[in-house]
Amino acid sequence: MNDEPTEDTGGETADALFNQSLEKGIAVLRSFSAQRRTMSLPELAEAAGITKSSAQRMIYTLEKLGYVRKHPRTKRYQLTPRVMQIGYNYLAADTVIDVANPFLSELTNVAGETCNLTEPDGDEMLYVARFVCMKFVPIHMPIGSRIPMYCTASGRAYLSALPVDEARAIIDASERIAHTQYTETDPGKLEAILEKARRNGYATNREELFLGDMTIAAPVLDGERRPVAAVHVVAPTSRWTLAEAEQRLAPAVIECARSISNSIRTLG
Known part of the structure; x- marks a missing residue:
């Protein structure tokens, strides 16, 4: 017997x-998160958007696995470390990470600051190497x-390497929240920021997601010249001005991203 239909199908045709x-x-x-570290069965059903009976079957199976x-005592559910195996398998299988690691290490040595690799997922960038x-x-x-694309340097670097219409569609679909008083949320101004990033080869973010946090980023491109990731270096406002970071760090970030891109293209 088939399981009952998903509670929220969104009107899509059955597949x-x-x-x-x-x-x-x-x-x-x-449904588990930093805000929902443990949940009761009714809370699980509500968070996952499914019926209580469905949640009971799912959680029973996941517990057995x-x-x-x-x-x-409390009868509340929480994730176990075994969940990490799924995410680790992705990290272990991602050739972009393998290629990027030595270049990121070198960038950290050259810049003297923390460096990261992020990859796109929807309208967010996901940290995959650090x-x-x-x-x-x-900020740790x-x-x-995950960080939103529209207000972060790595997200803007990725968007700047997409065709203009694709980048615009992602911005339009994003929930553009003002995380700080410096966050830019206006679509027109964001498009101007992306255009500047296209000209410069790098993107910036100054305290638009977290106060005290500033980053410089450049896109990583595959053999089809499509962006697949972004490299960014953290330049805290306590140590850097934006002008200093652009002058001293941006060239190294661009070179790191270019080296990773070239190595990816040689692989395939």
Whole structure:
């Protein structure tokens, strides 16, 4: 017997190959977060957008597989470290990360600041590699962290390497929130920022996502000249002005991204 239909189909036509039970199981895993570290069964159902009966079957299966555990006293569920295996498998299989690591290490040595590699996922950039310097950085962004494209240097670098219409579509579809008093959310002004990034070969962000945080980024391109990632260096406002960061760090960031791009093209 087929599982009941997904509660929110969004009006899409049913796909005979689409496994709704798998979709629900993934929805349950994704419902956990820093704000929802533990959840009861009703909370799980609400967070995942499924019925309580579906949530019960999904969480039971995930518990048997070792991806979640239930506290014996509170009966609340939480993720287990086994979930990390799925994400680690991606990191281990991603050739872009393998290619980028030595160049990122060199960039960290040259810049004297923390350097990162991010990859796109929807309208966000995902941290997939990070080389930390010994100096203080205002914001800790571990592997797996997500940041919006529209207001970050790495996101803007990625968008600047896309065709203009594709970049515009992503900006228009983004939930453009003013994270700080410096966040730019106007689509027209963001397009002007992207155009400047196209001319310069790098993008910037000065305290638009976090106060005290400033970054310089450049896109990584594949053999088809399509962006697949972005390199960025962290230049805290406590140590750098934007003008100094652009003058001293941007050339190194561009060269790092170019070296990674060239190496990717030689692979395939």
